[in-house]
Amino acid sequence: MIRVVRYPASIAVGLAMVLLGGDHARTHMPVVAAASSAQAQSAGESAGQQPAPAPIPGVDQAAAPARRPDVIYVPTSPEVVEAMLKLANVTKDDIVYDLGCGDGRIVVAAARAFGAKATGVDIDPQRIAEANANAKTAGVEGRVRFILGDLFQQDIHDATVVTLYLLNTLNLKLRPKLWKELKPGTRIVSHAFDMGDWQPEQKQDVGGTTIYLWRIPAHPPSD
Numbered sequence: 001m002i003r004v005v006r007y008p009a010s011i012a013v014g015l016a017m018v019l020l021g022g023d024h025a026r027t028h029m030p031v032v033a034a035a036s037s038a039q040a041q042s043a044g045e046s047a048g049q050q051p052a053p054a055p056i057p058g059v060d061q062a063a064a065p066a067r068r069p070d071v072i073y074v075p076t077s078p079e080v081v082e083a084m085l086k087l088a089n090v091t092k093d094d095i096v097y098d099l100g101c102g103d104g105r106i107v108v109a110a111a112r113a114f115g116a117k118a119t120g121v122d123i124d125p126q127r128i129a130e131a132n133a134n135a136k137t138a139g140v141e142g143r144v145r146f147i148l149g150d151l152f153q154q155d156i157h158d159a160t161v162v163t164l165y166l167l168n169t170l171n172l173k174l175r176p177k178l179w180k181e182l183k184p185g186t187r188i189v190s191h192a193f194d195m196g197d198w199q200p201e202q203k204q205d206v207g208g209t210t211i212y213l214w215r216i217p218a219h220p221p222s223d
């Protein structure tokens with residue numbers, strides 16, 4: 001007898017990513033984002049029948065931005081986190097921003113393993129709650145902060161290193177802000193996604209995924 005197992009959409013997407021493997025982010029994150037968006041829409045459509053979500057400890061719900069994430073949460077592996085921070089040559093003198101910080105793993109690693117000060121920004125209150133908990137567990141609360149907000153609205157002028165794991169389209173949308181706000185010499189590292197015709201200073205393969213390094217030039221383009 002053949003038994004048909006039906007997974008909820010979120011588990012099916014996760015399984016597909018595991019099964020497809022490799023540089024899944026480049027090939028599958030937009031698909032996953034689309035699936036997530038469809039799920040979010042369907043959740044929104046039936047919101048009238050749903051009970052209100054439970055408050056998340058440590059998160060000021062009133063401060064939560066109204067709009068949905070531009071890309072869903074897919075964490076960077078510890079191996080890639082370390083490689084990104086090494087590629088940027090992060091030291092204790094750096095101020096690192098992870099834009100779309102998820103559970104804060106890049107921020108926490110920058111503080112714990114490299115002694116930097118670091119800020120994470122995420123639009124999802126659940127992620128910010130996880131990030132604060134992870135910073136506490138790692139004992140780096142004094143050197144990190146997590147901000148619930150839209151990365152496109154965040155003041156990042158004091159960054160010396162910016163880390164990204166977004167999408168090609170989002171990197172391109174972010175580029176003018178990076179050029180406008182960041183000081184010349186600031187390093188930008190992106191996991192899996194490039195910056196279009198802005199050529200990276202370095203590219204590195206880490207276990208099948210590519211990470212990229214750029215440096216803000218003395219006279220950046222305006223857009």
Ligand SMILES: C[S@@+](CC[C@H](N)C(=O)[O-])C[C@H]1O[C@@H](n2cnc3c(N)ncnc32)[C@H](O)[C@@H]1O
Pocket residue numbers: 068069070071072073074075076098099100101102103104105106121122123124127149150151152164165166191
């Ligand atoms: C692919 S995950 C990367 C997480 C983390 N940087 C890492 O590498 O493990 C992208 C994150 O960006 C967040 N995000 C999406 N759109 C955002 C926005 N407009 N402002 C802030 N965060 C956003 C999502 O909530 C998600 O946690």
